[in-house]
Amino acid sequence: MDQILISATAAARLLGGLWLPERASTISPAVDGVFNLVLGVCIVFFSIVVISMILLVVRYRNRPGAKPQESPSHNMRLEIIWSIIPLAVVLFVFWRSFTVFLEMYTVPSNAFEIQVTAKKWSWTFEYPNGHVDENLYVPVNTPVRLIMSSPDVIHSLWIPEFRVKMDIPPGRYTSTWFEATKVGDYMLLCTEYCGELHSDMLATVVVRPEAEFHEWLAKAANFMEEYKDNPAKAGEILYQKRGCAQCHGIDQPKPAGPSFKGIFGKTHELQGGGSVVVDENYIRESILEPQAKVRAGYPANMPTFKGLVTEEEIKAIIAFIKTLK
Amino acid sequence: MAAIPDSAPAARPAAADNYLTHARGLMSWIFTLDHKRIGVMFLALIWVAMALGVLFALILRAELADPGETIVSKNVYNRVFTLHGAVMIFLFIIPSIPSSLGNFVLPIMLGAKDVAFPRLNLASLHLYVFGMLFFLFTLFVGGLDTGWTFYTPYSTETNTWVIPAVLGAFILGFSSIFTGINFIATTHMMRPPGMSWFKMPLFVWSLYATAIIQVLATPVLAITLLLLAVERLVGVGIFDPDKGGDPVLFQHFFWFYSHPAVYIMILPAMGIISEVISVFSRKHIFGFKFIAFSSVAIALIGFLVWGHHMFTSGQSPLASTIFSLLTFFVAIPSGIKVFNWLATMYKGVVHLTTPMCFALLFLILFGIGGLTGLFLGAVAANVHVHDTAFVVAHFHYVMFGSAGIAFIGGIYYWWPKITGRMYNDLVGRICAVVVLIAFNMTYFPLFIMGVRGMPRRYHDYERLLEKNPEFFDLNVIASVGGFLLAGTLLVLAANLLFSLVRGRPAPANPWGAATMEWQCASPPPHDNFASPPPVTDPYDFGNLTYDETTGGYVSAP
Numbered sequence: 001m002d003q004i005l006i007s008a009t010a011a012a013r014l015l016g017g018l019w020l021p022e023r024a025s026t027i028s029p030a031v032d033g034v035f036n037l038v039l040g041v042c043i044v045f046f047s048i049v050v051i052s053m054i055l056l057v058v059r060y061r062n063r064p065g066a067k068p069q070e071s072p073s074h075n076m077r078l079e080i081i082w083s084i085i086p087l088a089v090v091l092f093v094f095w096r097s098f099t100v101f102l103e104m105y106t107v108p109s110n111a112f113e114i115q116v117t118a119k120k121w122s123w124t125f126e127y128p129n130g131h132v133d134e135n136l137y138v139p140v141n142t143p144v145r146l147i148m149s150s151p152d153v154i155h156s157l158w159i160p161e162f163r164v165k166m167d168i169p170p171g172r173y174t175s176t177w178f179e180a181t182k183v184g185d186y187m188l189l190c191t192e193y194c195g196e197l198h199s200d201m202l203a204t205v206v207v208r209p210e211a212e213f214h215e216w217l218a219k220a221a222n223f224m225e226e227y228k229d230n231p232a233k234a235g236e237i238l239y240q241k242r243g244c245a246q247c248h249g250i251d252q253p254k255p256a257g258p259s260f261k262g263i264f265g266k267t268h269e270l271q272g273g274g275s276v277v278v279d280e281n282y283i284r285e286s287i288l289e290p291q292a293k294v295r296a297g298y299p300a301n302m303p304t305f306k307g308l309v310t311e312e313e314i315k316a317i318i319a320f321i322k323t324l325k
Numbered sequence: 326m327a328a329i330p331d332s333a334p335a336a337r338p339a340a341a342d343n344y345l346t347h348a349r350g351l352m353s354w355i356f357t358l359d360h361k362r363i364g365v366m367f368l369a370l371i372w373v374a375m376a377l378g379v380l381f382a383l384i385l386r387a388e389l390a391d392p393g394e395t396i397v398s399k400n401v402y403n404r405v406f407t408l409h410g411a412v413m414i415f416l417f418i419i420p421s422i423p424s425s426l427g428n429f430v431l432p433i434m435l436g437a438k439d440v441a442f443p444r445l446n447l448a449s450l451h452l453y454v455f456g457m458l459f460f461l462f463t464l465f466v467g468g469l470d471t472g473w474t475f476y477t478p479y480s481t482e483t484n485t486w487v488i489p490a491v492l493g494a495f496i497l498g499f500s501s502i503f504t505g506i507n508f509i510a511t512t513h514m515m516r517p518p519g520m521s522w523f524k525m526p527l528f529v530w531s532l533y534a535t536a537i538i539q540v541l542a543t544p545v546l547a548i549t550l551l552l553l554a555v556e557r558l559v560g561v562g563i564f565d566p567d568k569g570g571d572p573v574l575f576q577h578f579f580w581f582y583s584h585p586a587v588y589i590m591i592l593p594a595m596g597i598i599s600e601v602i603s604v605f606s607r608k609h610i611f612g613f614k615f616i617a618f619s620s621v622a623i624a625l626i627g628f629l630v631w632g633h634h635m636f637t638s639g640q641s642p643l644a645s646t647i648f649s650l651l652t653f654f655v656a657i658p659s660g661i662k663v664f665n666w667l668a669t670m671y672k673g674v675v676h677l678t679t680p681m682c683f684a685l686l687f688l689i690l691f692g693i694g695g696l697t698g699l700f701l702g703a704v705a706a707n708v709h710v711h712d713t714a715f716v717v718a719h720f721h722y723v724m725f726g727s728a729g730i731a732f733i734g735g736i737y738y739w740w741p742k743i744t745g746r747m748y749n750d751l752v753g754r755i756c757a758v759v760v761l762i763a764f765n766m767t768y769f770p771l772f773i774m775g776v777r778g779m780p781r782r783y784h785d786y787e788r789l790l791e792k793n794p795e796f797f798d799l800n801v802i803a804s805v806g807g808f809l810l811a812g813t814l815l816v817l818a819a820n821l822l823f824s825l826v827r828g829r830p831a832p833a834n835p836w837g838a839a840t841m842e843w844q845c846a847s848p849p850p851h852d853n854f855a856s857p858p859p860v861t862d863p864y865d866f867g868n869l870t871y872d873e874t875t876g877g878y879v880s881a882p
Contacts, residue, residue: 073609097703171566191712
């Protein structure tokens with residue numbers, strides 16, 4: 001008996017492992033409840049259809065001398081039964097889904113707010129103290145609200161373990177929220193097709209205990225201050241955090257943008273003719289108005305960073321590029 | 326022309342005179358007004374479109390079989406999945422059943438000589454070819470990378486060939502509208518005396534319901550695509566937030582057509598299943614009126630559920646709630662049809678011919694495709710799987726597993742009538758079994774991957790493998806299944822084409838069906854009928870008996 005129980009549990013765990021991902025937010029058990037309810041409905045109705053189909057085909061298969069037997073071709077009572085029962089079932093599913101949906105969309109008033117910018121093809125997360133990061137750090141057991149916008153095309157934020165997803169169209173804010181329940185690292189993906197590097201537009205959700213999170217946040221916010229005497233180091237951090245690294249390689253060239261390695265001081269051909277010397281002014285212009293002078297051989301797809309980086313930060317990035325010989 | 330007396334022998338009086346031999350020369354085909362020739366040409370072109378779509382699909386599956394960049398770059402992959410979607414939707418599955426089989430069969434089912442507007446019908450074919458040329462042009466100059474949904478602002482900003490593709494879809498839309506107008510007029514005006522609405526075959530009912538959607542929904546797509554082209558050309562700003570426009574508005578416009586378009590694809594398929602299950606169970610269809618009205622119900626409710634494609638778009642929660650509720654309502658008429666089809670087999674004699682095997686295959690795959698729609702209709706569950714491989718799996722079960730499979734079943738059902746040849750039935754039945762296995766191998770893993778964290782339109786899943794190492798095996802299974810499936814489709818096509826050379830001549834009524842198209846010769850004469858046959862119950866097989874000499878069924882006197 002114990003054996004059976006153990007193997008049944010193992011089988012259930014295995015099946016569970018093949019199905020929904022880990023639950024790591026307050027909402028995920030309720031969402032999974034709806035999911036499993038629908039799964040149950042599907043299995044029951046699919047079994048009814050396929051088993052009765054097989055039984056009917058086997059029972060009434062064409063055998064020598066077989067003749068169709070008399071039976072009515074209409075039965076109001078049957079029609080009503082197989083209309084009303086599925087209707088009741090789907091209305092019940094709708095109701096359960098609706099109540100969970102309300103919960104999903106009701107943001108707790110004390111939520112910690114993080115601004116999210118999704119652009120081709122990176123994420124940036126801006127915290128209330130001004131720190132900007134390429135990964136999403138959140139405290140555990142605290143409701144977090146994401147206020148999201150996009151400067152270019154539509155993106156969509158998905159964290160499978162939290163069961164949240166929300167599109168981010170340009171020209172408006174959308175928002176979503178979650179409360180992580182487990183410390184750990186999770187993957188954050190873009191699910192709205194957004195072009196060449198759509199499948200590389202990933203970030204990590206780093207869930208940490210509250211105290212540890214706040215300590216990290218305070219420290220992370222003043223790296224510009226910390227590396228005041230080493231702007232190249234600050235520039236390297238910005239290169240990672242602001243998503244430059246998605247398109248601009250250093251050692252490995254990437255198709256979406258020119259590599260930064262050894263470009264300072266070089267002369268580059270421009271799209272549509274002409275050329276430009278890569279100096280401080282050109283780098284600054286390329287960050288603030290990327291389409292002004294596009295290097296030949298690369299797509300004109302870089303979004304502007306105007307208003308997203310400070311002059312101090314631009315100086316740091318220039319200092320960093322200068323070191324890449 | 327001499328009148329043929331009623332007592333003329335049953336053998337074909339002039340074997341040479343059928344619609345295929347009625348006139349000769351290329352021009353007699355290209356400018357024909359005969360609905361049968363137009364249907365056959367549509368069938369041939371749709372096969373070409375399908376082959377193209379399958380080819381694109383195989384490139385995608387080959388790329389995904391192994392993580393990392395394998396056979397095509399990211400940019401090529403994005404163009405290939407866009408063209409796969411656009412070709413399969415606009416060139417293959419929307420016109421598939423109505424324009425080919427519908428065109429061929431509908432007038433004969435009504436005992437008519439042709440559709441109501443034969444010239445409009447020919448225009449529909451010419452527009453289809455014209456639209457196809459736009460797509461081929463797009464393909465040869467480098468394609469487009471927007472996805473078949475053309476979402477703004479991506480589609481207004483990309484430097485790929487959006488405008489020719491969008492104009493192609495615009496033109497194909499008119500082809501679809503013309504077919505719809507023709508079917509509505511033909512069904513209303515050309516039924517023979519005595520054929521009331523409830524003596525009309527269910528395939529005609531389903532084409533009629535489809536035609537309503539084609540005529541009412543397609544103009545919205547036309548306007549939307551035209552706006553997109555104008556937006557790209559002169560930047561009017563209707564979808565551009567910088568100019569006060571709204572990119573999400575495009576999604577509303579687009580799905581206002583494209584959701585009903587799902588029913589343009591599935592309703593005619595359901596019509597075929599109603600015919601095939603009844604004929605091969607030798608039983609009157611069960612619940613005729615419920616099946617007929619459920620087609621109309623699906624067509625009407627189908628107009629009110631487009632918002633379920635936008636549950637995560639930022640639309641208001643109230644709108645999402647209402648769209649969710651309406652989506653659940655649309656499940657009911659589909660369920661009613663399935664139960665009625667099952668009841669039709671009760672106490673019948675089930676002949677497992679190729680068309681019937683595909684009809685049973687339809688029941689299984691539509692069961693999975695339809696029921697998984699419940700996950701997507703439930704907002705709370707939808708949010709998690711929205712825009713993932715789960716959705717890809719769901720709509721492939723509905724569009725290919727249901728509409729596509731019914732199309733194959735329908736071709737096998739009417740092939741003897743269209744060509745006058747019998748094919749090898751055993752090959753067809755074996756293929757049906759292989760399709761069952763290969764199809765589920767290809768698409769079922771996508772359900773699991775979607776739930777576990779695989780977004781759709783992903784070129785590469787290498788970085789997901791750390792968390793989900795099973796994605797590798799699942800993608801390999803899907804790719805192997807995909808190639809097996811494509812191979813089986815090739816065998817199915819070869820089997821039919823081979824019958825043209827070696828098949829034995831088909832009798833007028835090889836299956837013992839009671840609808841009118843089986844009362845004229847196979848292939849039908851140019852005018853279908855010398856005089857319209859008497860109207861009888863299309864599902865009463867009582868007085869049809871098998872005749873050994875012709876290998877078909879004849880009416881017992």
